[in-house]
Amino acid sequence: MSTGANPPGNAARGTARRRLLRLSRIGQPAMAATLAFVIAFALAGVVAAFVALQWQTAAEQRFARRAAALRETVEQALIADEALLRGARGWLAQAGAADPEGWQHYVSGIDLENSRAAVVGLGYFALPSGVQNATPAQPGTATLWAGLTAMPNTAPRSAFGQSAASEAARRYAVQTGNAGLAAEPAADNAPPQLMLYLPAYVPQTVPQAVPSAAAAPAASPAQRPFSGFAVASLDPQRLFEPILAAQPDLALDVHAGQPAVELYRSAPTEAAEVTPGTRFEHIDNLAFGGATLTLDASTDGSPLLTGAATCAAAILLAGAVIASLCAVLAYRLARAQAACALAPEPAEGGADLNEARMMGIIRSSMEAIITVDETQRIVIFNPAAEFVFGLSAMEAIGSPLSRFIPARFRAAHERHVEQFGATGVTERQMGHQQRVLFGLRANGEEFPIEASISQIRDTSGKLYTVMLRDITERLRAENSLKRSREELRELSANLQNVREAEKTRIARELHDDLGQQLTALKIDVSALENRLRGAIDSDSAERLAGMRKLIDSTVKAVRRIAADLRPVMLDxxxxxxxxxxxxxxxxxxxxxxxxxxxxxxxxxxxxxxxxxxxxxxxxxxxxxxxxxxxxxxxxxxxxxxxxxxxxxxxxxxxxxxxxxxxxxxxxxxxxxxxxxxxxxxxxxxxxxxxxxxxxxxxxxxxxxxxxxxxxxxxxx
Missing domain, CATH: 3.30.565.10 (Histidine kinase-like ATPase, C-terminal domain)
Incomplete structure (x- = not known):
């Protein structure tokens, strides 16, 4: 047995450790992919929630502005109805209350049924018989009435005019001289209605002889004797429904007085019935005629309708896609890292194999690649460089790099390469903004290039590799685009000047020629009117007066058009x-x-x-x-x-x-x-x-x- 041999137990334990290490590294890519997906999708969820909240806030702010505009619209409608009632009082002051047929003719001429006003009835309520300048709490007797509804006081007296709101409205009208507004609750078969009261004063007579030179001061509305009230009945449906027709998604509840009288409640919108949920609500008070109307506007604020949910869903969907891409990328990176860790050591012939692979990549590259040694002599010259510089690799290899650089740039290029070799820092990187460089073809032609440089050290010393690209066509296109843009700007400036000159000419002709002709026409019409005064009937005189007014409005229109084209005061x-x-x-x-x-x-x-x-x-x-x-x-x-x-x-x-x-x-x-x-x-x-x-x-x-x-x- 050799002393250098490993015991069988140690070999087994080493094999087991390698298997465990391999299994752990195999599991890392899946874990990295899962973690990347969870983090990216969680970030997308946070962004979606924030965007949805901001979207809802913006939608609620838009609704608040619409509700405020709704209040102004209601106020303008009430002002128009008050103006109609003032016109009726003016008729009473001229014709008197003893002409029922004339009153019916006057009201029918207003055409309440087809008008935009909410008024459905006009009348005059005289003071009780024998009462002079009665208190505002006394409604009087309906002397005249005409309109789309029946006379209010045909019902029992308790059904009309005796409520606290009506008494307050008449008191307000007498004290201020303006119309008083009262909300009458619903009766047996009659819906709630709004009443406008306007005091009708006893005409003041002027004495023939005034002993004092100073005129007597005019009486205040509370001091002037009055004969009754001009009354207008307003239908809440006609008042509020046209306003809501322009905004069908709004719901409106209107109350008046204390205790509150419900005047109007709009039908629920289709969106509220289909998607009930969050609602935006805005309550506003409108003071008019001594009464206060409470406008409760609301609309469906569901995120599905405002678009917040759609936006959040789109962000979540995009986040899921991005998270999936991140997971795939993390999986591939982790798998590549594990593969490198598990790869066996390269064999002795691996260096030659890597060199062959590198040369294959260099030869197939679409960019021109030139490698030089520390003496700046060419050692690699790929086919793309052969095409760009117009000579073969056999002619280029071994020659100095300065052969392909114009003479005026050679010294600067040598200094740059030396600095790069010492510091490793260069400002020449492909795709980054840099000054245009120039190369020299074999036939002596200069051409613009874009280049990047890198270095590597091997056993023989440092090698510098330059990747360059011929940008002649790109610069030509950029210069052409720049010239075209400048020409378009010059054309635009010329068009502006021509347009301004044409406006000036038209404005001058309108002001001088047409304005003078209209002025002359007005003088002729005025002279004709003076000459025929007293000799023509009233209809012809009114037509002449209308012609003079039409000429005046035409002159104003001509001046306005001329000023819009070119204000005279600018010159x-x-x-x-x-x-x-x-x-x-x-x-x-x-x-x-x-x-x-x-x-x-x-x-x-x-x-x-x-x-x-x-x-x-x-x-x-x-x-x-x-x-x-x-x-x-x-x-x-x-x-x-x-x-x-x-x-x-x-x-x-x-x-x-x-x-x-x-x-x-x-x-x-x-x-x-x-x-x-x-x-x-x-x-x-x-x-x-x-x-x-x-x-x-x-x-x-x-x-x-x-x-x-x-x-x-x-x-x-």
């Missing part, structure tokens, strides 16, 4: 007054307040620059009106040193911004307004910065060099 008064006019016109049109901070000092802008700044502001305000749903816009124009800054910020719903300061709104694939702004800014070498986020408004800031906005005469 006459300058940029700042034109922006002030534009902001005021924007507020008048859309009801959005514009806070202005304009500080230009003594800076004078050239005509093209003033036009560009004005159009940028106009386009930005137009985008706010169309998309932002904002209530306030802050406009800032400042000149600071050698820079001019224009900033426009709104408090609207904002937008989703992608990298590169190029925002895209969720409901619009492209924003041509922003593209137009960018082109105008580019004409004067300015920069555009956009800051926005969902629910946090939209801000656009533009910066110019002041010299670019001034003409040569102004700058000098």
């Amino acid at each position: 006459d008064l300058g940029l700042v007054p034109a922006i002030e006019w534009l902001a005021n016109d924007f507020t008048n049109r859309y009801g959005i307040a514009v806070q202005r901070h304009i500080h230009t000092g003594n800076a004078a802008f050239s005509s093209p620059a003033a036009t560009a700044l004005f159009r940028i502001v106009q386009e930005a305000l137009t985008n706010v009106a169309r998309h932002a749903e904002a209530s306030v816009v802050v406009l800032t124009l400042e000149v600071d040193g050698q820079h001019c800054t224009l900033r426009i910020v709104d408090n609207g719903h904002g937008a989703l911004a992608n990298p590169g300061n190029s925002p895209e709104r969720t409901r619009h694939d492209k924003s041509f307004g922003l593209l137009g702004i960018r082109e105008r800014v580019h004409m004067f070498n300015g920069t555009v910065e956009i800051d926005t986020a969902p629910g946090e408004g939209f801000a656009i800031a533009i910066t110019f060099e002041l010299d670019a906005l001034q003409s040569e005469e102004t700058a000098s």
Whole structure:
């Protein structure tokens, strides 16, 4: 027995340990894949929950804004109904309450059945016989009534006008002179209704001779004697159903008074019946005519309807796919690591085999590969390099690398290789941004290349391998694209100038030619009206007056169109007054307040620059009106040193911004307004910065060099 032999027990134990190690390494890939899947899917679940919560919050905020707008709409409808009642009181003041047929004719002319008003009946309630200036608690007797419903006081007196709400409404109407609102509860067969009371005053007579030179002060509404009440009956169904028709997904409950009287309850929506669950609710109080209406608006807030569940499901699905990919990748990496650990030691001929494999990869590569030694002489020259440089490998191997480098770059290249050999650091990496290098073909032609370099040490010393790519066609395409982009920008600038000139010409022709003709036509119509006054009937006189009003409105329309095309004050008064006019016109049109901070000092802008700044502001305000749903816009124009800054910020719903300061709104694939702004800014070498986020408004800031906005005469 040899002393170096292992006992049989030790060999068995070594074999068992190797088997256990092999089994443990075989199980590692599955464990790594499972762990990777669980972690990735858990992260996707967290992201999905966060996005769903934010989505629900945004949906609830949108509902709150809609409910607030609903309150304003109801208030405007009540104001319109009050205006109709005031018109009826005006008729009573002229015709009196002793003309029932005239009253019926007046109310039928209003056409309550086809009108948008909620009024279903109009009447006049005189004071009780023999009572002068009765208290507001006395409803009086229904003297006149007409409309879609029967006279209210045909029922017992307890059924109409005697409630505490009606007494309070009449008292409010007498004290303030405005309409008082009362909610009448449902009777036996009659639904609840709203009543508007408006005091009808005794006409005041003016004495023939006034002893005092000073006129007597007018009596307050509470002091003036009144003869009764003009009354309007409002149907809650007609009041609230047209408002809800525009928003069919909302449910509305309306109550009034203390104790609360239910005036209206909308039918449950289809979504609430199909998917009952979470609901958004907003309660608002509307004070009108001395009464308070409680508006309880609600809508289905189920994540299935708001889109939160769909978004979360999409994120979870994407997370599951990504988690599966991570699991597969982790499994393959762990399996490769285990295979390397279990692989046997390479045999003596393994080095030759690896070298053969490496040479096979180098020869089949589509990139040109050149390997040089420490003296920078070529030792490997693959077929792709033969094609790029135009000579065979037999001619290239053994020659210096400088043969393929233009003479002006050879010294710099040698220093770079020496530095790389000493430090291992290089700025030349394929695919990374780097300056363009140049190579030299066998026929003496220079061409641009992109290259990366690596090094390795073997028994003979260091070897440097360069992988390079001919980028002649790519640079040609990039230069062509750059020239095309510049030509398109020049064409866009020229189109902007031509368009602005055409707008100016059309605006001038509208203002000068058409405006003067309309003015002359108005003068002729006025002269004709004066000449024929007294000689024509009232119908013809009214037609002439209508023609004069139509000419006036046409003149205003022509001036407005001309101002929209090209404001005259932009050419006459300058940029700042034109922006002030534009902001005021924007507020008048859309009801959005514009806070202005304009500080230009003594800076004078050239005509093209003033036009560009004005159009940028106009386009930005137009985008706010169309998309932002904002209530306030802050406009800032400042000149600071050698820079001019224009900033426009709104408090609207904002937008989703992608990298590169190029925002895209969720409901619009492209924003041509922003593209137009960018082109105008580019004409004067300015920069555009956009800051926005969902629910946090939209801000656009533009910066110019002041010299670019001034003409040569102004700058000098």
